[in-house]
Amino acid sequence: MKIRTRVGAALTAILLGIGGAVALATPAAASTYGPFQLRHSSQYCLEVPSADAGAQLIISYCGGSGTHSQHFRFEDTGGGPWQYFIHTEYNNMCLMPGAPGLYNSTIIQWPCGGLDGQHWILGFPNEQPNLRNLYNIYKGYCADNLQDLPFTYVKQMNCYPEGWFMLTSMPD
Numbered sequence: 001m002k003i004r005t006r007v008g009a010a011l012t013a014i015l016l017g018i019g020g021a022v023a024l025a026t027p028a029a030a031s032t033y034g035p036f037q038l039r040h041s042s043q044y045c046l047e048v049p050s051a052d053a054g055a056q057l058i059i060s061y062c063g064g065s066g067t068h069s070q071h072f073r074f075e076d077t078g079g080g081p082w083q084y085f086i087h088t089e090y091n092n093m094c095l096m097p098g099a100p101g102l103y104n105s106t107i108i109q110w111p112c113g114g115l116d117g118q119h120w121i122l123g124f125p126n127e128q129p130n131l132r133n134l135y136n137i138y139k140g141y142c143a144d145n146l147q148d149l150p151f152t153y154v155k156q157m158n159c160y161p162e163g164w165f166m167l168t169s170m171p172d
Contacts, residue, residue, distance in 0.1 A: 035071035035089040035172065037062065038134075038165040042148035045070045046165065048088050048109050056106040057095065057154040059145050071170050074122070077114075082122045083137065085112055089170075094118040097156040100138045106153045107143050123159070131164040 038046040044059035047070045062070065071089035086095045093109040100117030112118060116138045123133040123142070134143040141156040144163035157163075 032073050032075045034073035035170045036167040037070050037170050038072055041162050041164050044150050051091055053093060053110055055109050058151055059154060060150050077119050079119060084120050085118055086120050105156050125161055125164045131166055133159055133164050
Protein backbone atom coordinates (compact mmCIF):
# COMPACT_ATOMS: atom_id res chain seq x y z
CA MET A 1 0.00 0.00 0.00
CA LYS A 2 2.86 2.37 0.78
CA ILE A 3 4.31 1.85 -2.71
CA ARG A 4 0.98 2.86 -4.32
CA THR A 5 0.86 5.97 -2.15
CA ARG A 6 4.42 6.94 -3.08
CA VAL A 7 3.83 6.32 -6.80
CA GLY A 8 0.58 8.30 -6.62
CA ALA A 9 2.32 11.16 -4.84
CA ALA A 10 5.15 11.14 -7.39
CA LEU A 11 2.70 11.22 -10.33
CA THR A 12 0.74 14.04 -8.70
CA ALA A 13 3.94 16.05 -8.20
CA ILE A 14 4.95 15.51 -11.83
CA LEU A 15 1.54 16.57 -13.14
CA LEU A 16 1.49 19.65 -10.90
CA GLY A 17 4.99 20.54 -12.07
CA ILE A 18 4.01 20.26 -15.73
CA GLY A 19 0.84 22.27 -15.13
CA GLY A 20 2.81 24.96 -13.29
CA ALA A 21 5.38 25.18 -16.09
CA VAL A 22 2.63 25.61 -18.68
CA ALA A 23 0.94 28.27 -16.54
CA LEU A 24 4.22 30.20 -16.23
CA ALA A 25 4.98 29.97 -19.94
CA THR A 26 1.54 31.18 -21.01
CA PRO A 27 0.64 34.83 -20.28
CA ALA A 28 -2.52 35.07 -18.22
CA ALA A 29 -4.20 37.74 -20.33
CA ALA A 30 -2.50 37.31 -23.69
CA SER A 31 -4.43 38.81 -26.55
CA THR A 32 -3.49 38.98 -30.21
CA TYR A 33 -4.48 41.88 -32.46
CA GLY A 34 -4.37 42.20 -36.21
CA PRO A 35 -3.45 41.58 -38.88
CA PHE A 36 -2.23 45.10 -39.61
CA GLN A 37 -0.24 46.53 -42.46
CA LEU A 38 2.46 48.88 -41.16
CA ARG A 39 2.83 51.78 -43.59
CA HIS A 40 6.03 53.73 -42.87
CA SER A 41 6.08 57.54 -42.98
CA SER A 42 7.89 57.14 -46.34
CA GLN A 43 4.62 55.57 -47.63
CA TYR A 44 6.31 52.17 -48.11
CA CYS A 45 5.27 49.17 -46.01
CA LEU A 46 7.20 47.09 -43.50
CA GLU A 47 7.91 43.66 -44.96
CA VAL A 48 9.64 40.41 -44.06
CA PRO A 49 11.08 39.28 -47.41
CA SER A 50 11.66 35.67 -46.33
CA ALA A 51 10.12 33.14 -43.94
CA ASP A 52 13.60 32.22 -42.64
CA ALA A 53 14.80 32.94 -39.12
CA GLY A 54 17.16 35.90 -39.25
CA ALA A 55 15.46 37.51 -42.27
CA GLN A 56 16.09 41.26 -42.19
CA LEU A 57 13.04 43.50 -42.45
CA ILE A 58 12.77 46.02 -45.26
CA ILE A 59 10.39 48.68 -46.40
CA SER A 60 8.83 47.88 -49.74
CA TYR A 61 5.95 48.76 -52.03
CA CYS A 62 2.64 48.14 -50.28
CA GLY A 63 0.58 45.23 -51.60
CA GLY A 64 1.68 42.93 -54.37
CA SER A 65 2.14 39.18 -54.38
CA GLY A 66 3.81 38.94 -50.97
CA THR A 67 1.17 40.84 -49.03
CA HIS A 68 1.03 38.31 -46.17
CA SER A 69 4.68 39.14 -45.47
CA GLN A 70 3.38 42.69 -44.87
CA HIS A 71 0.61 41.67 -42.43
CA PHE A 72 1.61 41.77 -38.78
CA ARG A 73 -0.02 40.59 -35.56
CA PHE A 74 0.58 42.07 -32.12
CA GLU A 75 0.53 39.78 -29.10
CA ASP A 76 0.46 41.13 -25.53
CA THR A 77 3.71 40.48 -23.65
CA GLY A 78 1.99 40.70 -20.27
CA GLY A 79 4.64 43.29 -19.33
CA GLY A 80 2.44 46.37 -19.36
CA PRO A 81 0.25 48.55 -21.55
CA TRP A 82 1.13 48.84 -25.23
CA GLN A 83 3.86 46.15 -24.94
CA TYR A 84 3.75 43.54 -27.69
CA PHE A 85 5.52 40.74 -29.47
CA ILE A 86 5.19 41.51 -33.20
CA HIS A 87 5.11 38.77 -35.82
CA THR A 88 3.92 38.33 -39.37
CA GLU A 89 0.57 36.79 -40.12
CA TYR A 90 2.08 33.68 -41.73
CA ASN A 91 4.48 32.64 -38.96
CA ASN A 92 5.07 33.11 -35.27
CA MET A 93 8.61 34.46 -35.43
CA CYS A 94 8.97 37.69 -33.49
CA LEU A 95 10.59 40.90 -34.63
CA MET A 96 13.73 41.96 -32.81
CA PRO A 97 17.00 43.79 -33.46
CA GLY A 98 19.66 41.49 -34.91
CA ALA A 99 22.03 42.71 -32.20
CA PRO A 100 19.70 44.02 -29.45
CA GLY A 101 22.30 46.27 -27.78
CA LEU A 102 23.71 47.72 -31.02
CA TYR A 103 22.55 51.04 -32.48
CA ASN A 104 21.82 50.80 -36.23
CA SER A 105 21.32 47.01 -36.08
CA THR A 106 18.86 45.70 -38.66
CA ILE A 107 15.50 44.41 -37.42
CA ILE A 108 15.11 40.67 -38.00
CA GLN A 109 12.57 37.96 -37.33
CA TRP A 110 13.57 35.28 -34.83
CA PRO A 111 11.72 32.43 -33.09
CA CYS A 112 9.61 33.86 -30.30
CA GLY A 113 10.96 33.03 -26.90
CA GLY A 114 10.28 36.05 -24.74
CA LEU A 115 13.77 37.48 -25.36
CA ASP A 116 14.25 41.05 -24.10
CA GLY A 117 14.82 42.34 -27.62
CA GLN A 118 11.42 40.99 -28.71
CA HIS A 119 9.40 43.42 -26.55
CA TRP A 120 8.04 46.41 -28.43
CA ILE A 121 5.97 49.39 -27.30
CA LEU A 122 3.62 51.08 -29.72
CA GLY A 123 4.35 54.75 -29.09
CA PHE A 124 2.40 57.82 -30.19
CA PRO A 125 4.77 60.14 -32.09
CA ASN A 126 3.48 63.66 -32.55
CA GLU A 127 0.55 62.64 -30.31
CA GLN A 128 -1.37 61.31 -33.33
CA PRO A 129 -3.73 58.47 -32.34
CA ASN A 130 -3.48 56.59 -35.66
CA LEU A 131 0.32 56.79 -35.93
CA ARG A 132 2.74 54.57 -34.02
CA ASN A 133 6.45 54.25 -33.56
CA LEU A 134 7.87 50.81 -32.79
CA TYR A 135 9.93 51.36 -29.66
CA ASN A 136 12.14 48.48 -28.52
CA ILE A 137 12.24 48.22 -24.74
CA TYR A 138 15.66 46.54 -24.55
CA LYS A 139 17.76 49.57 -25.54
CA GLY A 140 15.18 52.28 -26.12
CA TYR A 141 15.56 52.56 -29.89
CA CYS A 142 12.85 52.62 -32.54
CA ALA A 143 12.48 50.66 -35.78
CA ASP A 144 12.96 53.10 -38.63
CA ASN A 145 14.42 53.69 -42.08
CA LEU A 146 15.91 57.09 -42.84
CA GLN A 147 16.62 56.34 -46.50
CA ASP A 148 12.93 56.25 -47.43
CA LEU A 149 13.69 54.03 -50.42
CA PRO A 150 12.06 50.68 -51.25
CA PHE A 151 13.97 47.48 -50.49
CA THR A 152 16.15 49.12 -47.81
CA TYR A 153 16.64 47.67 -44.33
CA VAL A 154 14.71 48.79 -41.29
CA LYS A 155 17.11 49.42 -38.42
CA GLN A 156 17.11 50.22 -34.75
CA MET A 157 17.86 53.92 -34.28
CA ASN A 158 16.82 57.00 -32.37
CA CYS A 159 13.10 57.70 -32.27
CA TYR A 160 12.70 60.52 -34.76
CA PRO A 161 9.37 62.39 -34.97
CA GLU A 162 9.02 61.48 -38.66
CA GLY A 163 9.82 57.76 -38.20
CA TRP A 164 6.34 56.41 -37.60
CA PHE A 165 4.06 53.69 -38.94
CA MET A 166 0.36 53.86 -39.70
CA LEU A 167 -1.49 50.70 -38.69
CA THR A 168 -4.09 49.66 -41.26
CA SER A 169 -6.40 46.76 -40.40
CA MET A 170 -6.29 43.94 -42.93
CA PRO A 171 -8.96 41.29 -43.48
CA ASP A 172 -8.22 37.87 -41.95
